[in-house]
Amino acid sequence: MPDTPSKPGAAGAPLIEPGVVERVLAAAVRRGGDMAEIFAEDRQISGASLDDRKVEELSSGRERGAGIRVVVGETTGFAHTADMSEAGLLGAAEAAAAVARSGGGEARIVALPSRHGRPPRAEVLPSTVAKARKLELLVRADDVARASGGAITQVQVGYGDSRRRVLVASTDGVLAEDDQVRTRFSVVCVASGDTGLQTGYESVAHTMGFELFDQVDVDEVARTAARRALGKLSARPAPSGEVPVVLAGGSGGILFHEACGHGLEADHIVKDSSVYVGRVGEQVASPLVTLVDDGTIVGEWGHYAVDDEGRPAARNVLIDHGVLTDYMWDWLRARKQGRHSSGNGRRQSYQHLPMVRMTNTFLMAGTEDPDEIVAQTPSGVYVAKLGGGQVNTATGDFVFGTTEAYLIEHGRITEPLRDANLIGNGPEVLRRIDAVAGDFSMTPGTCGKDGQSVPVGCGQATLRITGVTIGGTAA
Amino acid sequence: MSELLDLARSVVERARPGEGVEAYVARGHDTEVRAFAGEVEHLASASSAGIGVRVVLGAADGEGSRVGFAWAGSLEPGVVDAVLADARDNAVYATPDPHVALAQPDGVAATELDLWDPGFSGVSTDEKVRMALELEQMVRGADPRVRQVESADYGDASVEVALASTTGIRANTRRTSAYVSVSAIAGDGDESQTGSGFSVGRSAPALDLERAGRDAVTRAVRLLGAGKVRSGRFTVVFDPRVVATLLSVVSSALSGEAVVKGRSFFAGRLGEEVAAGMVTLVDDPTDPRAYGAAAFDGEGLACRRNVLIDGGVLEGFVYDSVSARRAGTVSTGSAVRSGYAGTPGAGCRALALSPGELDQPAILASVGDGVYVQSVTGVHSGVSTVSGDFSVGAEGLMIRAGALAEPVREVTVASTLQRMLRSVLHVGCDVEWLPGAAAGQTLAIGDMQLSGS
Structure with a gap:
């Protein structure tokens, strides 16, 4: 795309004309069905990468299409097409409706509301920024990272932005649009020493435009990545066995994403494949735990105005002072329970069916002083940065990996540790949280589920778990 | 077409x-x-x-x-x-x-x-x-x-x-x-x-x-009744499915691009003994049984059989055209790309260990006491092909007196990829082509740290 300036603040033309939307929905339920829906998407992506001191590649991509689903009883029919002409959409509607051939269900087509186009929520659309300006950021981060220490032997810097326009319309009378702009920046450093190679990673990612770089100092991102790699050169193997763990604010939110977030997604609940089934109203965590999933926080990585089923994003309290208050819902699972979606229906693209997903999931801050929490921990492990995790919702067992961790000895943070996974059981670990500080922060991540990836935010303040198993190699 | x-x-x-x-x-x-x-x-x-x-x-x-x-x-x-x-x-x-x-x-x-x-x-x-x-x-x-x-x-x-x-x-x-x-x-x-x-x-x-x-x-x-076990050092027998996952991970370190850019623990070790003598690792996309079998690579060159580790000695890496030029060699026909939205990079498609003599029961019998790992978690968060650090969540069964015994869960097994390759005790004869870029087969590795209670 040439760098032609486009004016932010104005909503573009609809992805599909209203008359076409109505005719396609009517065709989708002609042979029966409880509900039909069109999800149209136009996604433009651009990226740039620097590696081995060179700007290796700029890339740009575009994907545009529509997914159509028809729900009949317990069954969903789904088809998608990149052909957004009326004929293309009717063809997809026909394919999706094939599940309805045996009849059953009579969708009442509710009149669609009048359209309110939504302008992109970005001050500076990345497509209006000169490519050379983006590349300056890469080169700068490379220079800063390499200047952090002679042991830094390799640096990889990535920039990416995306603009995703969506339109959702259903026979239930939903007509919603969103225009989501996201920008990210990441640095990976390799440090080399007597003990071999180590890596350090840091990223920033927000649901906003190029104004991200007014708020974020890429030098700091580069220095942080370099510091992590350099620090681990002198790291000793992580311990093994059960130890007290202090998780620093920010990326520690992955703990909640894995320990209970996935288990509170209603698709796992209705299939009885979560350890949290039937436990609403019960104490499932320490009273210090108040957990919220909130898609409305403007600017955060998991933010949107409407979800991929056209429902407004919402703030949902999941655990209140340790008591389970609710699960997260999409349209399909909410319908089974005769309730409303909580605005958590998301999909990777128009080629995917929606399912229940988290947005920005975080632990509400406590009141303690983070330094005091460490000082009152005679021995254990301090995790400054977590990398990622995984959970089995049916058993509650989950892992999460450290990318920057230290020993705590006599209430002080001492030696750096090599990377390791920690393993625990969700409900057990949540009960073992005995201190939460006030130093809250959020961190971006990519959440994978059933083959689909979506951007999410995780957050928490510094906290302590009285005991969790760390998987190092030291006895 | x-x-x-x-x-x-x-x-x-x-x-x-x-x-x-x-x-x-x-x-x-x-x-x-x-x-x-x-x-x-x-x-x-x-x-x-x-x-x-x-x-x-x-x-x-x-x-x-x-x-x-x-x-x-x-x-x-x-x-x-x-x-x-x-x-x-x-x-x-x-x-x-x-x-x-x-x-x-x-x-x-x-x-x-x-x-x-x-x-x-x-x-x-x-x-x-x-x-x-x-x-x-x-x-x-x-x-x-x-x-x-x-x-x-x-x-x-x-x-x-x-x-x-x-x-x-x-x-x-x-x-x-x-x-x-x-x-x-x-x-x-x-x-x-x-x-x-x-x-x-x-x-x-x-x-x-x-x-x-x-x-x-x-x-x-068979996992019903599983519990934690005490931490300790064990011989670990990995299920074929887990081995396919582990080989896919190791393949990142065998990418010529990672090696030439100094992002692989194999960098600078060509010709050295990096694994136990029974370890021969080959990437052969021309084997029609392989799930990743392919006639052409992601740049349109013919796929070919590449020997990467031979009798424990590191013999080669896989290259696409650009990484090969950077390393002063030629492409091994190993460009991979993730569909039309991705650019080519060097990678494996059909990795497999040369089969050993023993099937799984014979390996369990030979190991005597240890841990059988049926599945692992946290591979993306706990394994680095740059440092070689290896730490994954595991569940499976204890091995006692040469047979599978009581189930175990919520533990981790840890080592480094470098040490694991050198500590291979048995490679199974039970090669099985699984989805992904590698075959599965039973593998026994000595001296791994299990972390539990």
């Missing part, structure tokens, strides 16, 4: 003087059926197509070349025009690099592989639905302790790819694939344990539903 190659060629023919252009065009069709509680939960079916274009420009001062990339999920003429223009514009901004170039035909003939099952399109949607439903019923009824089948899926895909470039590359391939997979939950009181099973093939008739169902049930049921 030649229609795709015609399109790729037509893009390449629009190269300007001095410009290199490569067009990768793909088209596919896939179906997925999920069964739950005796009903079809969803039935999805769709076609998709797209194009990825790389443009290589010579630098004004002759000091190397620059590459730009663009892609789109559409083959409409206007979109294809825009993709070429975008790729060309993107190339202007890259740093000139003497190693950047499109792949040159190297005269290696592509292996004839039969990856397209002509019976594929003859399988009706009803038959696909029936398979998913049957698998679900089979697992539900297999054992009274199975209390839920979270999902039972049938899926298939057909893909056609064409690639052309100004250097004279012309490649055209197509393949079909089908799978069933099932996830079972076994229960006993408040306790739940999970197990999965699957079967893959070139089309529906090749699938073994019974095997997929039995695996899921066995794996879930």
Whole structure:
């Protein structure tokens, strides 16, 4: 795309004309069905990468299409097409409706509301920024990272932005649009020493435009990545066995994403494949735990105005002072329970069916002083940065990996540790949280589920778990 | 099929003087059926197509070349025009690099592989639905302790790819694939344990539903009653499925691109003994049994057999054209790309260890006491192919007196990839081609740290 300036603040033309939307929905339920829906998407992506001191590649991509689903009883029919002409959409509607051939269900087509186009929520659309300006950021981060220490032997810097326009319309009378702009920046450093190679990673990612770089100092991102790699050169193997763990604010939110977030997604609940089934109203965590999933926080990585089923994003309290208050819902699972979606229906693209997903999931801050929490921990492990995790919702067992961790000895943070996974059981670990500080922060991540990836935010303040198993190699 | 190659060629023919252009065009069709509680939960079916274009420009001062990339999920003429223009514009901004170039035909003939099952399109949607439903019923009824089948899926895909470039590359391939997979939950009181099973093939008739169902049930049921064990050092026997995952991870460290950029623990160790003498590791996409079998690589060169570790000695890496030039060698026909939206990089498609003498029961008997790991978690968060640090969540069974004993869960096993390769005690003879870039086979590794209570 040439760098032609486009004016932010104005909503573009609809992805599909209203008359076409109505005719396609009517065709989708002609042979029966409880509900039909069109999800149209136009996604433009651009990226740039620097590696081995060179700007290796700029890339740009575009994907545009529509997914159509028809729900009949317990069954969903789904088809998608990149052909957004009326004929293309009717063809997809026909394919999706094939599940309805045996009849059953009579969708009442509710009149669609009048359209309110939504302008992109970005001050500076990345497509209006000169490519050379983006590349300056890469080169700068490379220079800063390499200047952090002679042991830094390799640096990889990535920039990416995306603009995703969506339109959702259903026979239930939903007509919603969103225009989501996201920008990210990441640095990976390799440090080399007597003990071999180590890596350090840091990223920033927000649901906003190029104004991200007014708020974020890429030098700091580069220095942080370099510091992590350099620090681990002198790291000793992580311990093994059960130890007290202090998780620093920010990326520690992955703990909640894995320990209970996935288990509170209603698709796992209705299939009885979560350890949290039937436990609403019960104490499932320490009273210090108040957990919220909130898609409305403007600017955060998991933010949107409407979800991929056209429902407004919402703030949902999941655990209140340790008591389970609710699960997260999409349209399909909410319908089974005769309730409303909580605005958590998301999909990777128009080629995917929606399912229940988290947005920005975080632990509400406590009141303690983070330094005091460490000082009152005679021995254990301090995790400054977590990398990622995984959970089995049916058993509650989950892992999460450290990318920057230290020993705590006599209430002080001492030696750096090599990377390791920690393993625990969700409900057990949540009960073992005995201190939460006030130093809250959020961190971006990519959440994978059933083959689909979506951007999410995780957050928490510094906290302590009285005991969790760390998987190092030291006895 | 030649229609795709015609399109790729037509893009390449629009190269300007001095410009290199490569067009990768793909088209596919896939179906997925999920069964739950005796009903079809969803039935999805769709076609998709797209194009990825790389443009290589010579630098004004002759000091190397620059590459730009663009892609789109559409083959409409206007979109294809825009993709070429975008790729060309993107190339202007890259740093000139003497190693950047499109792949040159190297005269290696592509292996004839039969990856397209002509019976594929003859399988009706009803038959696909029936398979998913049957698998679900089979697992539900297999054992009274199975209390839920979270999902039972049938899926298939057909893909056609064409690639052309100004250097004279012309490649055209197509393949079909089908799978069933099932996830079972076994229960006993408040306790739940999970197990999965699957079967893959070139089309529906090749699938073994019974095997997929039995695996899921066995794996879930045998974990009932699992608990933590005390931390300690153990010999670990890895299930073939886990081994396929581990080999895929190790393959990142064998990528010539990672090595030449100093991002692999194998960097600088060519010709050295990096593994136990029984370890011979080969990437051979020309083996038609491999799930990742392919005639052409992601740059249109013929795929070939590459020996990476031979008798414990590190013999080579896999290269695409650019990483090969950077390393002062030639491509091993190992460019991989993730469809039309991705650019080529060096990687493996069909890794396997040369089989040993023993099957799994014989390996367990030989090990005597240890831990059998049936599945691992946190591979992306706990394994680094740069440092070699290895720490994963594990569940499985204790090995006592040479046989599988009580189940164990919520533990980790840890070591470094370097030490694990040197501590291989047995490579199973039970080679099994699994989905992904590697084969599975039983593997015993000594002296790993298990972390539990």
